[in-house]
Amino acid sequence: MKFILLLFVSLIFASCSKQNDTQSVTIYVSEDQVFSEPVLKAFEEKTGIRVNAVYDSEESKSTGVMNRLIAEKNNPQADVYWANEPIRAEVLRKKDILVPYESPNAKGIPEEFKQKEHYWTGFSARVRLFIVNKNAEMVPASVFDYAKPEFKGKGVIANPLFGTTTSHMAALFTLLGDANAKQFLEQMKANNVAIATSNGESADLVASGKYDFALVDSDDAVSRLKQHAPVSIIYPDQKEGETGLFVIPNTVMLITHAKHPEAAKKLIDFLLSPETEEILAFADCAQIPLHKGVKIPASLKPISELKVMKIDYAREADEMIKIQPYLKAWLDR
Structure with a gap:
């Protein structure tokens, strides 16, 4: 009789544990709360699963929750991480904080935006493009136009030690090799490129007419278009033989030893869905879907x-x- 009672109690606890596993999920988020929160609320409404979200603060943008995941490695509190670019995902993968998960919704996303062993998957991307003042006499077509004499003193770029400009510089070093990348940056310096504090400030300096062009994230450029600033958008390096533009997808990943793995997988599936990509395309962040056929604003081009x-x-x-x-030495010169 005692054995039967203990068995009954254990079954109840197991049932409750499984129920809790599917009724809530904890996610750490580096994407801006103003854009990510509506997506997470849409998931709650669709599934009935409660989302406990922890957001990065502006002061620790993109590193705060990542560092928290590292600190919690042996006692994870998060089930899912939504990063606003792939670099942090790679840092966590190398520290064994992620576990592979191949979502069925990842099938429509191009391979170049997915980690090959499914440790993370990209979705809803920003791209690095030019915002150009409409009164500019010459329009840049390539990132490397920053170094051309005809554009001397006309361009501005965000501080390369921070944010997506750092990521873009790292991409150029990866693509060109150290010697060629450094040569380009030295030519930029000699060409009197201006340094702004952020992509947003770069966009404002172009909108005001102080500089002719700036390399910024697509959301910075689209927001100025929405404000009816006298600017246009140029997608750089699109010709045959050119490098192509730098794409920065959001990424989502499953945390090792997640306490709510089933709910976590459902949330990952939702984030990788065309539905989420449409929400983010029409939000003020104006992110470009990676699935084909998702509706986008007229101001954006499909990937x-x-x-x-x-x-x-x-x-x-x-x-x-x-x-x-x-980069620090280059900036200080």
Whole structure:
């Protein structure tokens, strides 16, 4: 009788544990809360699964929750991580904080935006493009126009030690090799490129007419178009033989020893769905879907019509750490 009672109690606990596993999920988020929160609420409404979200603060943007995941490695509190680019995903993968998960919704996403062993998958991307003042006499067509004499003193770029400009620089070093990338940056310096504090400030300097062009994230450019600033968008390096533009997808990943693995997988499936990509395309962040056929605003081009830079994000993660001393010295000169 005692054995039967203990068995009954254990079954109840097992049932409750399984129920809790599917009724809530904890996600750490580096994407801006103003854009990510509506997506997570849509998931809650669709599935009935409660989402506990922990967001990066502006002060620790893109590194705060990543560092928390590293600190919690032996006692994970998160089930899922939504990063706003692939570099942090690669850092976590190398530290054995992620476990592979191949979502059925990943099948429609191009291979270059997925980790080959399914440790992370990309979705809803920003691209690096030019915002150009409409009064500019000459329009740049390539990132390497920053170094051409005819554009001397006309271009501005965000501080390369921070944010997506750092990622873009690391991509160029990966693509060109150290010697060629450094030569390009030295030519930029000699060409009097201006340095702004951020992509947003770069876009504002172009909108005001102080500079003719800037390399920024697509959301910075689209927001100025929505504000009716006198600017246009140029997608760089799209010709035959050119590098293509740098793409920065969001990434989502499953945490090792997640407490709610079934709910976590459902959330990952939702984030990788065309439904989520449409939400983010029409939000103010104006992110470009990676699935084909998703509706997008008229101000954006679909990813299938763009020539994309071929990048190994794992190599880029290593390169970004390696080039920091050089970028600091370049900036201080």
